[in-house]
Structure formats: structure tokens, C-alpha cells
Amino acid sequence: MKTKWLQGLIKSLSLGQGLNDQGGDLETPDVPLTDDPKENARRIMDTVLHAMDVANVQLTDDRHSPQVMYLKTMTNYKMLQQDIIRPMKALALHGKSWDRINDYVVVGQRRAVDKLSDAVHYLLDGWTLVGLPGVSGFLCFKTDHEQSRPVEKAENQSIVIGPQEAFSESLEINISLIRKRLKTPDLEFVTMKIGDLTQTKVVVMGIRGIVNEKYMDMIIQRIREVEIDGLLGAGELVQLIDDQPLSPFPQFNLGERPDNVVAALIEGKVAVIAGGSPYAFTGPSSFIEFFQSPEDYYNRWLSTSLVRMLRVFGVFVSITLSGIYVATLQYHYEIIPANMLKTIALSRAKVPFPPLYEALFLELTLEVLREAGARLPTKVGQTMGIVGGIVIGQAAVSAGFTSNVMIIVVSLSALASFVTPSYVMGNAVRVVRFPIIFLSGMYGFMGLMVGLVTILLHMLNLSSLHAPYMTPLAPLRLGDLKDTIIRVPTQLLSFRPLLSRARRNRKNNSPTLKRK
Structure with missing residues (x-):
């Protein structure tokens, strides 16, 4: 049975990223876990077909010892040993009660689960599972070690003047590149899992108070309706949510530059990033946008x-x-x-x-x-x-x-x-x-x-x-022609384009062109 401290723990623990998981559906029985760590570990091993990279470790020789499970191929061993294994052994050595594990294990991101499907989900996502004797379910600690390229120079959208950074395959790095440029608390995220087999994490972003919720909800709804076994990147996702997928012309602006994505967010548009892909796309987009470069x-x-x-x-x-x-x-x-x-x-x-x-x-x-x-x-x-x-x-x-x-x-x-x-x-x-x-x-x-x-x-x-798609040429919008084939001085670009239908139109209150 659950103890009171675990019930409180379930309410208090969170992912620590501020992201709302709207996860995909794993084909795992949604059954409750028991208070026997060995039985729970056996169920998980049967579910993952005794995969060779799944480690199932008994902390001590005692038959009531905690059970630790993790993926060898995705776990940060240094973090596992220093922040989980060593504190738990110290807790057992001093004869402390396991309800004090929260004081000893200081891993920032943690969560308690009591269902088999949730436990398998976190295990395959690179988390470490800790099963305590007499406590139903597992404590999950984020110890994944994601292999990815460092931030490198943009290749397909290279420019001479301006930032040279490009997205990488790491979702966390890509979000940090955007956060580095947008230090506002109004930047909101909605996270979903797409792909029954790949469970690819997709993040939809917009600036609260500027972005039109209609566009935000439309993209979220289209992504949720995607039913696919595997999603490998943003380039594949964008084709699944196009208005007219048979057209040869792109209807979302796909790129590898974080400064370009930030500029689109400031204009009131919606941005989407997919895990494992060094590209992001923004929308709604017009035809003329594909002839504009951040260097402009x-x-x-x-x-x-x-x-x-x-x-x-x-x-x-x-x-x-x-x-x-x-x-x-x-x-x-x-x-x-x-x-x-x-x-x-x-x-x-x-x-x-x-x-x-x-x-x-x-x-x-x-x-x-x-x-x-x-x-x-x-x-x-x-x-x-x-x-x-x-x-x-x-x-x-x-x-x-x-x-x-x-x-x-x-x-x-x-x-x-x-x-x-x-x-x-x-x-x-x-x-x-x-x-x-x-x-x-x-x-x-x-x-x-x-x-x-x-x-x-x-x-x-x-x-x-x-x-x-052809705005501001058709329908003709004279106010937006200032930033199309020609670009007027920056001081005159005071309003966001009507295409994004932003909730706040003005973006520039710069002084006049002629200074005294």
C-alpha cells in the first residue's frame, strides 16, 4: 500500500522543465504496480522483452533491498552513481528509513509512478527507476545522457552578418538556444509525443499575449491527429500538417537558425521543434517570406x-x-x-x-x-x-x-x-x-x-x-508591403504583419528617422 509520504511525493514531484506532456500511447498494459520491487522489475523486463541494454540492479543482498532499473545506453553513469546509488547505499548503511530518500537523493527532475505503462515510458526515455520495498510503484529520476552534436555553424542558411549558431538534434539544446534570445516568462510550451514506436517529443511554442490562440490551437490539433508508427524529424511532421500536402510549394518556413525562429515568435507566429531534428518550422507563412533571410x-x-x-x-x-x-x-x-x-x-x-x-x-x-x-x-x-x-x-x-x-x-x-x-x-x-x-x-x-x-x-x-499564402500581395495589404520585396528602414517597421493576426500589433516604438 502507498504510504502518506509517497502520496505527497506524487503530488509534489514534477518534470522540472515546465513542459506539459501530452504523451503518445505505448502498447503497454495500464495495470497498477505492486509494493514488491522484484515483481515490478520482472513485469517491466517482460514488457521490454528482456532487452540487452536494460539494467536491473538489486541495491543490497537483503531480500527487501530496493530495485534500480535503467538503460545502459542512455544513462549518465556518473550521475547515476554519485546522485542515486551512493546516497541510497548511505541511507541503507545508516539504517535510515526509506521515506527519507528525498533528503538523500538530490536529482532535480523526479516523478513517482504507480502504473506499469508509466514506468516503462520513463525507463525507455532514459530515466532511472527506483523501487522501494513496501511502496507501490517506482520513483523515477532523470539521469539520461543524450548523445548529440554540439552547437555548430548553420550550413544551409549561412549568412555573413549576424549569429552563426544552428539547431542540433537535441531538443533541450534547441530550446536553450531560443531561451537565450527570448528571456520572457510569456514564452509558453506545449509538448506532445508523436509516433507509436519512436515516441518523438514535439514542442509547440508561442508568446502568450502576442500569438493568436487560433493558430496555436490549430497546429496543436493537427499534430495530435497525426497517427504514425515513427516520426523522425520536423521535415516529416510539416508535411503531415500542411493545408495542401499535394502542393510542391512549402507552406511552413522550415529552417535551422534559432534567430529566425525567435524573430517569427516575436511577430506572433507559432514555432514547432521535434526531438532528433536540427530543424524547426514556423507558421503561418507567406510566399514572400521564403525570399527573406535573417541577414536582411x-x-x-x-x-x-x-x-x-x-x-x-x-x-x-x-x-x-x-x-x-x-x-x-x-x-x-x-x-x-x-x-x-x-x-x-x-x-x-x-x-x-x-x-x-x-x-x-x-x-x-x-x-x-x-x-x-x-x-x-x-x-x-x-x-x-x-x-x-x-x-x-x-x-x-x-x-x-x-x-x-x-x-x-x-x-x-x-x-x-x-x-x-x-x-x-x-x-x-x-x-x-x-x-x-x-x-x-x-x-x-x-x-x-x-x-x-x-x-x-x-x-x-x-x-x-x-x-x-500570397499575402500581402493578394489580398493586398499596403501596410505589410514595407517588408516584402523591398524593406524600409527598421524604424518604420513598427507593426507586426497582419498575416499572424497577433493580439498586440505594435512591436517598435523607436524614435523618428531624423534626429536633431
Whole structure:
């Protein structure tokens, strides 16, 4: 039977992180534990199939000795020995009552459980279980030792000016990187476990008093509705909660930079981090956000505006340049100046294929080289990309498979696709380029325009958490145009974007631009 001190302990003990576990469902019988530590340990060992990394230790030779259980592969041995085993042995040596264990064991995060499913859950999460004779259930102490990379420099979203830190695979480290920048008590967390087998911890964050509860509740509800055996990262989760999962365009801003996530939280958006993933995503997001970089706000407004315009122009060029070239050569060559037409004709004299096949061949070859370079080790991949591109390009021209002009056009299209700071948006641009080329080769400029209009109509129909994807362009919101393709001086960015529907609109009370 439970003693009074254990009943009080169950009420008082907490995880110590301020997180609300809305845990997943383990396939473990939800049966009460007994007051026999050995019997309880036997039940747990049977439940985990006597796994080789589960340690079941009897503290003393006495048959009424406490039972200690932990995972060898996830436990911090130094903490286990110094903070749990040694104090408990001292308690037994001095003949003290076990109800004084709270005075001897000083591990910060602890919890008491009296059900088999809860005990197995904490054991597999890296906690140490302590079963006391005559007391029902276990005391659980957080002694896990999570193996993860240290905080490193951002690779996919690298910038010149500004912080260089990136998220790692440790959920605790990622939250600490956000806490370091947001020292407000209004930062609230909701934690859930997703995946019947992986039990991946997912944390939803927002700033109380700023974030719109509608968006917060919507994301939480969508995540809770996810039914999956295993969730391996934020990139997989974001596809499961999209408004339109069949669209090639991302509807949440996925990134690896904590400063970018903090900026989104300050604007009133919701952020989501998943354990084991070095990425987080924020929402609701608009199309124009994927052309904005954290570096834009560390740089001067004029240079930032120029760079943003170059990004938008580069993406347009990446999508349309190859299609325009194919449509012009096949159907509208009369618009090419005579001198240039002669040069292009000489370049294509030995090419037996129409421009459509030529463009598709080069685009596919370039994508193969890009994918091979990304999968190989860094130094080898760079060499493969440069040398492979040069060798294959020259060989293709010499063999008559393609022309020099087509290589230039396809290379410019490929380079222009890298100007967007978002890797997922860059992938979307790569995807839509192929149907544009195909339509241009089949129907000329008419096919090109049909493809572009179809893409535009699709984006106008998209939403992120039911918020319009093309805002502030459609619907037109003049106040938010100050931070889109151009960026006005920081002093004029006084209000949060209407997209986030924040409860508090003003965020900047800086002095006027002209000082005396």
C-alpha cells in the first residue's frame, strides 16, 4: 500500500522543465504496480522483452533491498552513481528509513509512478527507476545522457552578418538556444509525443499575449491527429500538417537558425521543434517570406532591398529562362536579332534533337550532377560538381548532343535557383521548371504563359493555417508591403504583419528617422 509520504511525493514531484506532456500511447498494459520491487522489475523486463541494454540492479543482498532499473545506453553513469546509488547505499548503511530518500537523493527532475505503462515510458526515455520495498510503484529520476552534436555553424542558411549558431538534434539544446534570445516568462510550451514506436517529443511554442490562440490551437490539433508508427524529424511532421500536402510549394518556413525562429515568435507566429531534428518550422507563412533571410535585418535597408529584388528576379529567371529559349527557337525564332540567330544556328548545326529534348537532357544531367555532389563527401562532391559539369558539358557539345548556347542558358537557370535562402523553396523551383519547359516546347509562348498562370493560380489558392499564402500581395495589404520585396528602414517597421493576426500589433516604438 502507498504510504502518506509517497502520496505527497506524487503530488509534489514534477518534470522540472515546465513542459506539459501530452504523451503518445505505448502498447503497454495500464495495470497498477505492486509494493514488491522484484515483481515490478520482472513485469517491466517482460514488457521490454528482456532487452540487452536494460539494467536491473538489486541495491543490497537483503531480500527487501530496493530495485534500480535503467538503460545502459542512455544513462549518465556518473550521475547515476554519485546522485542515486551512493546516497541510497548511505541511507541503507545508516539504517535510515526509506521515506527519507528525498533528503538523500538530490536529482532535480523526479516523478513517482504507480502504473506499469508509466514506468516503462520513463525507463525507455532514459530515466532511472527506483523501487522501494513496501511502496507501490517506482520513483523515477532523470539521469539520461543524450548523445548529440554540439552547437555548430548553420550550413544551409549561412549568412555573413549576424549569429552563426544552428539547431542540433537535441531538443533541450534547441530550446536553450531560443531561451537565450527570448528571456520572457510569456514564452509558453506545449509538448506532445508523436509516433507509436519512436515516441518523438514535439514542442509547440508561442508568446502568450502576442500569438493568436487560433493558430496555436490549430497546429496543436493537427499534430495530435497525426497517427504514425515513427516520426523522425520536423521535415516529416510539416508535411503531415500542411493545408495542401499535394502542393510542391512549402507552406511552413522550415529552417535551422534559432534567430529566425525567435524573430517569427516575436511577430506572433507559432514555432514547432521535434526531438532528433536540427530543424524547426514556423507558421503561418507567406510566399514572400521564403525570399527573406535573417541577414536582411542586420544589413542596411537599401542593400537589403536590392538583394531581395535580385532573389525574386533570380527565381523568375530560373523558372522561365530555359522555357523562353526553347519556345523561341522552336516557334518564335523571328524575334531573335539576325546576328544572334546566325550564331545560334551555327551552334546547333550538329545537334540532331529539337530544343525541347536538348533542354530536358541538359536539365536532367544537371540535376543528376547536383544530387551526386550533395550525397558525396564535401570535398569529393565539390570536385564532382565542377569537374563533372565541365567534362560532360564539353563532351556533349563535341558529340553533338547539345549546343554551347543551351549550356549557358541551363547553367544560368541552375545558378538562379540557388538565390533563395530557403532550401525547400529552392526545391520547389526545381520541380516547377520542368513542366514549364515541356509546355514551352509543345506550345511555344502560349504554353509558357499557361504554365505561369497555372502556377500563379495555384499559389493564390494556397494557404498556411488557413491564412492566404500570397499575402500581402493578394489580398493586398499596403501596410505589410514595407517588408516584402523591398524593406524600409527598421524604424518604420513598427507593426507586426497582419498575416499572424497577433493580439498586440505594435512591436517598435523607436524614435523618428531624423534626429536633431
